[in-house]
C-alpha cells in the first residue's frame with residue numbers, strides 16, 4: 001500500500017455517502033436515547049455516556065469531511081474496517097482501545 005501524507009488509510013468497502021448516512025443515523029439514535037433517558041447523559045466526565053458518544057460521532061463526521069476518517073487517534077494507523085463497521089465512530093484502533101481499558 002502506498003502511504004501518502006494526510007491520506008494514509010485505505011478506504012473501507014463503503015463510500016463516504018453511506019458512511020455519512022450511518023453516522024447521521026447513529027447521531028439521531030443517540031439523541032433520541034438522551035431525550036428518553038436524560039440522566040444518562042449528565043455525567044459527561046465519564047466515557048461511555050451518550051454525550052461522549054455524540055461527541056465521537058460529531059468528530060467522525062468532521063474527519064470524514066477532512067479525509068482523515070478511520071485513523072486511530074493514538075497511533076495514527078488505520079483502524080480496521082471490521083471495527084469501523086461495528087462502531088463507525090471509533091476513535092482508536094482495537095489495540096489502543098484495549099490499552100485504554102486495561
Ligand SMILES: [Zn+2]
Pocket residue numbers: 072073074075076077092093094095096
Ligand atoms: Zn492505534
